[in-house]
Amino acid sequence: MSRVAIIGCGMTSFGQQWDKGLVDLAVAASLRAMQDAGTESRIVDAVYCGNMSSGMFTGQEHISSMIADAAGLRMVPSTRVEAACASGAVALRQAFLAVKSGLHGCVLALGVEKMTDVSSTMSTRILSAASSQDYEASIGATFPGLYAMLARKHMDRYNTKEEQLAMVAVKNHDNALANPYAHLRKKISVDDVMQSQRIADPLKLLDCAPVSDGAAAVIVASEKIAGKADTPVWIEASAQSSDSISLHHREDLTTFKASACAAREAFRQARTGLNEIDCLELHDCFTIAEILALEDLGFAEKGSGGKMVEEGLTHVGGKIPANPSGGLKAKGHPIGASGIAQAIEATWQLRGTAANNTSPSKVLTHNVGGSGATAVVHIFGR
Amino acid sequence: MLAAQEQQRSSTFSEGEKVPARTWRNMPSFYNLTGSRCNGCSHLEFPKAAACRKCGSQDLSEHSFSGTGKIETYTIIRQPFNEEGMAEQLVCSSPYAIAIVRLDEGPMITAQLADCEAGEIAIGKPVKAVLRKISEGGDDGLIRYGYKFVLA
Numbered sequence: 001m002s003r004v005a006i007i008g009c010g011m012t013s014f015g016q017q018w019d020k021g022l023v024d025l026a027v028a029a030s031l032r033a034m035q036d037a038g039t040e041s042r043i044v045d046a047v048y049c050g051n052m053s054s055g056m057f058t059g060q061e062h063i064s065s066m067i068a069d070a071a072g073l074r075m076v077p078s079t080r081v082e083a084a085c086a087s088g089a090v091a092l093r094q095a096f097l098a099v100k101s102g103l104h105g106c107v108l109a110l111g112v113e114k115m116t117d118v119s120s121t122m123s124t125r126i127l128s129a130a131s132s133q134d135y136e137a138s139i140g141a142t143f144p145g146l147y148a149m150l151a152r153k154h155m156d157r158y159n160t161k162e163e164q165l166a167m168v169a170v171k172n173h174d175n176a177l178a179n180p181y182a183h184l185r186k187k188i189s190v191d192d193v194m195q196s197q198r199i200a201d202p203l204k205l206l207d208c209a210p211v212s213d214g215a216a217a218v219i220v221a222s223e224k225i226a227g228k229a230d231t232p233v234w235i236e237a238s239a240q241s242s243d244s245i246s247l248h249h250r251e252d253l254t255t256f257k258a259s260a261c262a263a264r265e266a267f268r269q270a271r272t273g274l275n276e277i278d279c280l281e282l283h284d285c286f287t288i289a290e291i292l293a294l295e296d297l298g299f300a301e302k303g304s305g306g307k308m309v310e311e312g313l314t315h316v317g318g319k320i321p322a323n324p325s326g327g328l329k330a331k332g333h334p335i336g337a338s339g340i341a342q343a344i345e346a347t348w349q350l351r352g353t354a355a356n357n358t359s360p361s362k363v364l365t366h367n368v369g370g371s372g373a374t375a376v377v378h379i380f381g382r
Numbered sequence: 383m384l385a386a387q388e389q390q391r392s393s394t395f396s397e398g399e400k401v402p403a404r405t406w407r408n409m410p411s412f413y414n415l416t417g418s419r420c421n422g423c424s425h426l427e428f429p430k431a432a433a434c435r436k437c438g439s440q441d442l443s444e445h446s447f448s449g450t451g452k453i454e455t456y457t458i459i460r461q462p463f464n465e466e467g468m469a470e471q472l473v474c475s476s477p478y479a480i481a482i483v484r485l486d487e488g489p490m491i492t493a494q495l496a497d498c499e500a501g502e503i504a505i506g507k508p509v510k511a512v513l514r515k516i517s518e519g520g521d522d523g524l525i526r527y528g529y530k531f532v533l534a
Binding site: 125145197 | 404408411429459460461462464472478481482489490492493494500505516517
C-alpha cells in the first residue's frame with residue numbers, strides 16, 4: 001500500500017489570545033499549513049478537525065463546517081472528531097486513514113481549542129468532562145486530581161520523588177525557551193515547582209500544563225502528491241487504543257495500558273523498535289504523565305521513569321530527547337490542538353527546522369485522552 | 383392523531399421545568415452502592431454493567447456492596463470547584479480529599495473522603511461508606527445525595 005506524508009504545517013502561537021476566537025485560530029493555522037504545503041486550497045479534499053469541547057468553552061458546536069467555510073473550503077467534507085485531549089491525534093489518524101484508503105489525496109487535519117473565554121474554575125469543570133461525569137467529575141474528582149492520584153500511587157509503589165516530577169517541568173520549560181510558539185517561555189527551577197501553589201497533592205501549579213488557546217494544522221497527502229513536495233515527512237505508523245474512562249475500572253493505577261498497546265501496534269506498523277526512535281513528543285499534561293509515558297512506551301523500565309528524567313537522559317542532547325518543543329507542559333495545551341502540534345514538531349525535527357533541533361531519523365509522538373482512556377501513537381520518518 | 387399529540391406532550395416537560403431523571407436513575411448506585419454480579423463468572427462491578435467486563439456474559443444480577451474497603455490512592459483537591467454564580471455547587475469543605483477505594487469485595491470506586499484531616503489519610507487505611515450530600519443547585523435543582531467514605 002502506498003505511503004502517506006505530511007507536506008505542510010501551520011500553527012498559531014499557544015497562550016491566552018483574547019483577541020481571537022475559535023474560528024480565527026483554526027483558520028489561521030489552516031491557511032499557514034496550506035501555504036507551507038505550497039498547494040492551493042482547492043487541492044484539499046477533506047477536513048478532520050480535533051476539538052474537545054467548543055460547546056462548553058464557547059457555546060459553539062458544528063465547528064467543522066464553520067471552519068472549512070472560513071478557510072475557503074466550502075463543499076469539502078469536514079468532520080469534527082473528539083477524544084478529549086487526544087482529539088488532535090485522532091483527527092490526524094482519520095486523515096491518515098482517509099488518504100491511506102485511496103479515497104482522498106490531500107486532507108487537512110487540524111486541532112483547535114479556545115479555552116480562555118471562561119473562568120479557570122469553569123475550565124476545570126469542563127476538562128473534568130473527559131472523565132466519567134456521574135462517577136468521577138460530579139463528585140469533585142477534578143482532572144488534576146485524577147493525575148494526582150496516579151502520581152501518589154507511583155510514588156508509593158516505586159519511590160518516585162516529587163522532585164523528579166518537578167524535573168520534568170524544569171526540562172520542558174528549558175526546551176520551550178527557544179520555541180516562538182510556546183505559551184510558557186520562562187526558565188524555572190525545581191524549587192520553583194516545589195514551592196508553587198498546591199493544586200491537587202502531590203501536584204502543584206508548575207506540574208500542570210497551562211490553559212491555552214491555540215490551533216495547529218497539517219496537510220496530509222498521498223505518496224503521489226507528496227512526491228512533488230520539497231520535504232515530505234512520512235507517517236510510518238498511526239495506532240490508537242482505548243481503555244476504561246474511569247481509573248477505578250483499571251487493574252493497575254501506575255500504568256496506561258492503552259499507551260503500551262498503541263505503541264506496540266505502532267512499532268509493528270513501522271517495522272521498527274525502541275532503538276531506532278531518537279526523539280519523542282510525549283503527552284505531559286501533568287509531569288507524572290511524562291514519566292508514565294516513558295515507562296508505558298518502553299523507553300524506561302517500569303517504575304524507573306523518574307530516575308531516567310533525573311539522570312538527564314531525556315534532555316535535548318541526551319540519549320532520547322523528550323518534548324524538545326516544550327511539551328504540553330510549557331508549549332501550552334489547547335486541548336484539541338496538542339496532538340497536531342506534536343506532529344508539527346515531529347515534522348520540523350525531521351526537516352531540521354525545529355527550534356531545538358535533535359537531528360532525528362525517526363520521531364514518535366504520543367497523545368493521551370483523559371486519564372488514559374484514549375492513547376494515540378504516531379511514528380514519523382524521512 | 384390528536385390523542386397521539388396529547389400523549390407526546392404529556393410525556394415531556396414544559397419549557398423551563400427542571401428534569402430530575404438523571405439524579406433519579408443514578409439513585410441505586412449512589413444510595414445503596416448497587417452494582418452487578420456476573421452469574422457466569424461471579425465477577426463483581428460497580429456501578430451496574432450491561433455485560434460482564436471479565437467474561438462478556440449478559441446474565442447479571444444486582445449486587446449491593448457492603449461499603450467497607452481500603453484506600454488505594456488519594457489526593458487533596460485545593461483548587462476551587464465552586465464559583466459564585468454557578469448553579470451546581472459541591473457540598474464539602476475546601477480543600478477536600480478524593481480517594482480511589484478498593485472495596486472489600488474487589489472492585490474500586492472513586493469517592494470523597496469526609497470528616498478527616500489531610501494528615502490522617504494514607505494508602506492502605508480502612509474506610510467505610512456513609513450517605514452524605516454531594517451537591518446542590520444542579521440542572522435539576524435537587525439536592526444530590528450519595529456515598530462518601532470516612533476512616534473506619
